[in-house]
Amino acid sequence: MADQKFKYIGRHRRAVEHRRFVIGRGRYAADIQLPGILHVAIVASPYASARILSIDSAEALALPGVHYVLTGEELQANIDPVLPGVDAPKVARYPLAHGVVRYAGEWVVAVVAESRAIAEDASELIQIEYEATPHVVDPEAGMADSAPRIHPQHGSNVILRKKFVWGGVEQDFAEAQHKLSYRVHWARSATVPIETFGVTCSWNDATQILDVWASIQMPKYPDQMAKSLRLPGNNLRVHYDVDVGGSYGVKRGLKHSILVGYLARKLGKPVRFLEDRLENMRGGDMQGPDRIFDVTLAFDGNGIVRSMRMRAIDDIGAYSGRSPLQLGKPIGAIVGPYRIQSVEYEAVSVMTNKTPQEAVRGFGQAPTNYAIESGIDKVARYLGMDRVELRLRNLIGKDEFPYLIPSGTHYDSGDYATVLGKALDAAPFDSLVQQRDALRAQGLLAGIGISTCLEPSGGNSSFEPLLNPKNQTTTWMDSCLVRIDLSGAVTALIGTSTSGQAHETLVSTVVGEVLEREPDSIRVLHADSLNALPSNSPVGSRMAIMLGGAAAGAAKKLRTKLMRIAAHNLQAPEAELSYADGDVVVTAAPERRISWDALVEISHRYYHKLPEGMEPGLQEKFVWEVPTGGKLPVDDRVQMYPCHSFEAHVILVSIDPQTGKTSIHRYVCGHDCGVKISPDVVHGMTYGGIAHGLGAALMEKFAFNEDGQLLSGTFMDYLLPSSKEVPSVTIVDHCTPSPLTEFGQKGSGESGYLGGPAAIASAINDALAPCKASIDALPMTPQAVWRALQQANSNQQGEKQYA
Amino acid sequence: MSNNLVQVEIKVNGVIQPRLVEPRTTLVDFLRDHLALTGTHIGCEHGVCGACSVLLNGDPVRSCCMFAVQANGMSVTTVEGLAPERGSLSKIQDAFCEKHAMQCGYCTPGMLIACHALVDKNPHPDEAEIREAISGNLCRCTGYQQIVNAVKHATEREEIEEGASHG
Numbered sequence: 027m028a029d030q031k032f033k034y035i036g037r038h039r040r041a042v043e044h045r046r047f048v049i050g051r052g053r054y055a056a057d058i059q060l061p062g063i064l065h066v067a068i069v070a071s072p073y074a075s076a077r078i079l080s081i082d083s084a085e086a087l088a089l090p091g092v093h094y095v096l097t098g099e100e101l102q103a104n105i106d107p108v109l110p111g112v113d114a115p116k117v118a119r120y121p122l123a124h125g126v127v128r129y130a131g132e133w134v135v136a137v138v139a140e141s142r143a144i145a146e147d148a149s150e151l152i153q154i155e156y157e158a159t160p161h162v163v164d165p166e167a168g169m170a171d172s173a174p175r176i177h178p179q180h181g182s183n184v185i186l187r188k189k190f191v192w193g194g195v196e197q198d199f200a201e202a203q204h205k206l207s208y209r210v211h212w213a214r215s216a217t218v219p220i221e222t223f224g225v226t227c228s229w230n231d232a233t234q235i236l237d238v239w240a241s242i243q244m245p246k247y248p249d250q251m252a253k254s255l256r257l258p259g260n261n262l263r264v265h266y267d268v269d270v271g272g273s274y275g276v277k278r279g280l281k282h283s284i285l286v287g288y289l290a291r292k293l294g295k296p297v298r299f300l301e302d303r304l305e306n307m308r309g310g311d312m313q314g315p316d317r318i319f320d321v322t323l324a325f326d327g328n329g330i331v332r333s334m335r336m337r338a339i340d341d342i343g344a345y346s347g348r349s350p351l352q353l354g355k356p357i358g359a360i361v362g363p364y365r366i367q368s369v370e371y372e373a374v375s376v377m378t379n380k381t382p383q384e385a386v387r388g389f390g391q392a393p394t395n396y397a398i399e400s401g402i403d404k405v406a407r408y409l410g411m412d413r414v415e416l417r418l419r420n421l422i423g424k425d426e427f428p429y430l431i432p433s434g435t436h437y438d439s440g441d442y443a444t445v446l447g448k449a450l451d452a453a454p455f456d457s458l459v460q461q462r463d464a465l466r467a468q469g470l471l472a473g474i475g476i477s478t479c480l481e482p483s484g485g486n487s488s489f490e491p492l493l494n495p496k497n498q499t500t501t502w503m504d505s506c507l508v509r510i511d512l513s514g515a516v517t518a519l520i521g522t523s524t525s526g527q528a529h530e531t532l533v534s535t536v537v538g539e540v541l542e543r544e545p546d547s548i549r550v551l552h553a554d555s556l557n558a559l560p561s562n563s564p565v566g567s568r569m570a571i572m573l574g575g576a577a578a579g580a581a582k583k584l585r586t587k588l589m590r591i592a593a594h595n596l597q598a599p600e601a602e603l604s605y606a607d608g609d610v611v612v613t614a615a616p617e618r619r620i621s622w623d624a625l626v627e628i629s630h631r632y633y634h635k636l637p638e639g640m641e642p643g644l645q646e647k648f649v650w651e652v653p654t655g656g657k658l659p660v661d662d663r664v665q666m667y668p669c670h671s672f673e674a675h676v677i678l679v680s681i682d683p684q685t686g687k688t689s690i691h692r693y694v695c696g697h698d699c700g701v702k703i704s705p706d707v708v709h710g711m712t713y714g715g716i717a718h719g720l721g722a723a724l725m726e727k728f729a730f731n732e733d734g735q736l737l738s739g740t741f742m743d744y745l746l747p748s749s750k751e752v753p754s755v756t757i758v759d760h761c762t763p764s765p766l767t768e769f770g771q772k773g774s775g776e777s778g779y780l781g782g783p784a785a786i787a788s789a790i791n792d793a794l795a796p797c798k799a800s801i802d803a804l805p806m807t808p809q810a811v812w813r814a815l816q817q818a819n820s821n822q823q824g825e826k827q828y829a
Numbered sequence: 830m831s832n833n834l835v836q837v838e839i840k841v842n843g844v845i846q847p848r849l850v851e852p853r854t855t856l857v858d859f860l861r862d863h864l865a866l867t868g869t870h871i872g873c874e875h876g877v878c879g880a881c882s883v884l885l886n887g888d889p890v891r892s893c894c895m896f897a898v899q900a901n902g903m904s905v906t907t908v909e910g911l912a913p914e915r916g917s918l919s920k921i922q923d924a925f926c927e928k929h930a931m932q933c934g935y936c937t938p939g940m941l942i943a944c945h946a947l948v949d950k951n952p953h954p955d956e957a958e959i960r961e962a963i964s965g966n967l968c969r970c971t972g973y974q975q976i977v978n979a980v981k982h983a984t985e986r987e988e989i990e991e992g993a994s995h996g
Contacts, residue, residue: 040927040929041926041929043934044925044926044929044931044934045926046934047931047934047937048908048918048922048925048926048931048937048941049868049908049909049911049912049918049922050866050867050868050869050907050908050909050938051868052868052934052935052937053867054867054870054935056861056867056870056871057861057867059865059867143851143853217969218969219933219935219969220870220872220873220878220880220935220936220967220968220969221870221872221880221933221935222872269933269934269935270933271870271933271934271935272932272933272935272969272970273933274969302874303872303873303874303875524933525933526931526932526933526934526970527932528932706928706929706975707929707932709929709975710929710970710971710975711932713971713972713973713974713975714932714968714969714970714971714972715972716972717969717971717972717973718969718972740873740875740877741873741875741877741878741967742875742877746878746967746969748963748964748965748966748967748973749959749960749961749963749964749966749973749976749977750960750961750964752972752973752974754956754974754977755972778972
């Protein structure tokens with residue numbers, strides 16, 4: 027139900043963006059066609075670790091249509107490296123390798139030609155001599171002193187190791203009746219958008235501007251690209267009116283962009299690089315977290331969890347961007363939705379000879395949620411307690427907000443037990459139990475899965491100073507400029523591209539709400555980086571909160587200005603006026619009014635009718651800092667994200683014991699993200715997040731062999747869920763408004779994904795429990811389930827033999 | 830290469846398009862690079878994701894997995910040709926907008942092709958038939974639910990209208 031206090035917010039509205047998508051008029055990076063454009067193909071390393079002995083490009087350069095062959099030697103001499111998000115200045119990263127390669131698939135040479143086909147032909151003519159050197163692919167082996175060093179100058183393969191102790195962990199553990207330790211693995215998967223990364227750059231000798239069109243979703247992208255290319259920021263213009271064909275965190279092709287930008291400037295011609303699928307999967311540097319969690323929970327006989335010790339070892343691959351910070355963000359919800367009063371958390375990021383890790387939906391939260399939820403289920407099983415009852419005993423109560431967790435974040439608001447209850451009722455839970463038992467009676471394995479998880483939202487970067495004291499960043503703003511032109515039409519400018527979040531719909535709905543103008547009449551433009559105000563891009567489920575807040579702020583300034591002009595012309599105090607659909611009336615005498623059109627005309631044409639000293643025209647900007655943000659950590663504690671959405675998953679699965687294949691029979695997600703500005707958009711993200719979580723839980727893995735070769739570089743072996751695997755999902759909404767935001771909204775861009783894998787793992791382990799089997803690693807593929815069943819079977823036979 | 834071009838005539842969205850192409854030009858590159866029909870997208874180039882789907886003589890095919898020369902003399906419909914006329918939308922396109930059946934829009938052209946192919950042969954599909962028909966088109970945004978809802982919406986509405994006209 028739409029909230030009656032809103033005119034447009036919360037109501038069904040067709041997304042503005044869809045009009046162009048359904049007629050084939052989206053404008054993606056690959057659609058940018060410039061005259062005389064040149065194309066890039068990449069020669070990649072076949073070795074996980076090797077010295078480059080020689081590179082011979084003569085034959086390739088002799089091929090008609092080939093313009094240039096770029097090596098790492100030239101590139102590294104002429105640009106600055108991209109440095110990690112943590113304090114490790116010796117772990118430098120360049121688009122092309124020079125001297126050594128550190129993973130199979132690393133880019134070594136770029137060939138530029140008149141067509142991609144010719145560039146690929148030429149790339150096969152490049153002769154590179156390598157000498158293989160020792161490599162390491164296992165992160166725990168990589169932590170050993172004797173392990174081959176990925177970056178010898180750094181001195182260790184560990185790029186981040188930091189232990190936090192929040193609260194009386196020692197005492198809570200000493201006093202606890204029970205302790206339970208476990209290890210779970212989150213496998214290396216990623217969001218794998220259907221569009222690969224693409225970038226086109228064009229350099230103009232006269233203006234000295236490098237124009238960039240890229241499928242990008244990344245904070246500070248123009249700044250970092252300009253810095254690496256040694257250009258002042260105003261010599262680089264990133265065009266944000268490029269539709270991004272999916273990202274969910276990973277579309278951060280900084281190395282691609284720096285490479286193409288360098289080539290465009292060097293050659294004085296437009297240049298583009300579009301990854302093919304293998305380049306994307308192997309050398310695109312967009313694989314996700316790859317974690318081993320060692321957890322111990324301390325709890326009493328009633329199932330009250332008092333304390334937690336967690337160590338997370340994350341394998342970030344051969345180079346570091348912001349990936350180690352993905353261990354930092356979950357600190358803002360390290361106790362999940364539970365009243366766990368103390369926590370010890372050790373974050374360890376390890377480099378190996380694998381493809382580098384990139385930000386993935388949730389920025390590390392989904393793996394951590396999976397680790398916590400696995401433990402909650404294990405405690406229930408250990409105590410013989412119902413999993414729902416155990417959760418209800420530990421969930422933070424709705425009257426306890428704002429709730430301060432041990433690591434320094436206040437949760438803003440919520441009603442977790444009610445949302446869980448709604449999901450259980452919708453299932454309905456009793457029926458799930460009956461269906462599970464009926465499936466078991468048919469000889470199938472069947473189980474019910476539960477998860478209750480937080481979705482921190484309103485993306486901030488508080489984890490940067492927390493994990494890297496040299497980084498004192500506390501600003502993480504977003505902004506919007508709104509103008510009303512002489513015709514009375516409203517236009518809003520935003521400084522980021524969209525990758526499916528419907529920002530044009532969001533901003534026009536919000537501006538329409540504030541100005542009381544029809545949202546479909548409001549145009550929203552993705553400005554370029556030289557024309558736009560600062561944005562930190564749609565990371566951390568932030569745009570409903572931050573872009574929505576910025577747009578509302580700018581619109582409110584305009585509304586205030588219109589009221590002042592009306593008061594001046596109606597000769598009445600503002601307090602006695604009412605604003606209605608853009609017109610302003612004297613509340614007590616409605617015949618005294620001034621219309622929107624008249625106010626607009628006064629603003630643009632009649633300076634003599636403006637209040638003294640007022641700027642003419644109607645154009646306002648608003649730059650908003652993250653609410654609750656702006657502070658540095660104190661005693662290793664900091665407010666991470668401002669808002670906290672909540673999700674409860676309740677599902678029923680069955681497993682064919684002959685094949686190990688899992689089928690999902692019922693999927694319910696209770697969801698509370700506060701006030702929904704665009705309900706269809708929010709639901710869509712939740713459905714999509716669940717599908718994405720299903721992939722991570724059951725199907726998707728970037729598998730490497732012992733030689734460090736990627737085994738799943740195509741969609742034939744890296745399996746994405748289709749409409750046959752993803753079940754019909756029931757979403758049950760609940761609304762606890764956030765007290766921190768303009769309309770009570772919270773973020774939802776990561777919903778579904780943050781609790782889905784935990785729920786599916788929970789269901790599978792419930793299904794396997796009667797066989798005394800269990801799995802503590804994702805993805806739970808048919809092979810993995812089958813192996814777990816065989817293992818349990820042989821264990822039981824062993825027990826019989828020795829009985 | 831340029832010394833080895835082949836003449837093709839392919840009817841695309843109702844217009845016969847004669848072009849000289851390299852034999853190795855794929856159908857999707859022909860559509861995008863030679864005809865500037867960029868609505869058809871490239872996702873995997875190995876026939877799995879379905880983003881490049883077009884109708885070839887009315888049947889959905891992967892345009893990344895065939896050469897333009899193989900389509901010589903045939904009729905191709907791309908996403909740009911699905912609407913009955915410029916400025917309007919097909920029922921499926923309209924339902925995709927109404928039911929929020931997309932987010933980033935990248936798989937959408939291929940998905941629309943799959944749904945048109947389905948509804949051409951089966952005007953009133955049930956959910957299982959819809960899921961089967963789109964199972965060769967991968968989407969990372971929607972979890973398919975709102976796509977299924979859109980196809981149901983487009984095809985159920987037709988039933989209501991028929992019922993009304995008979996009533």
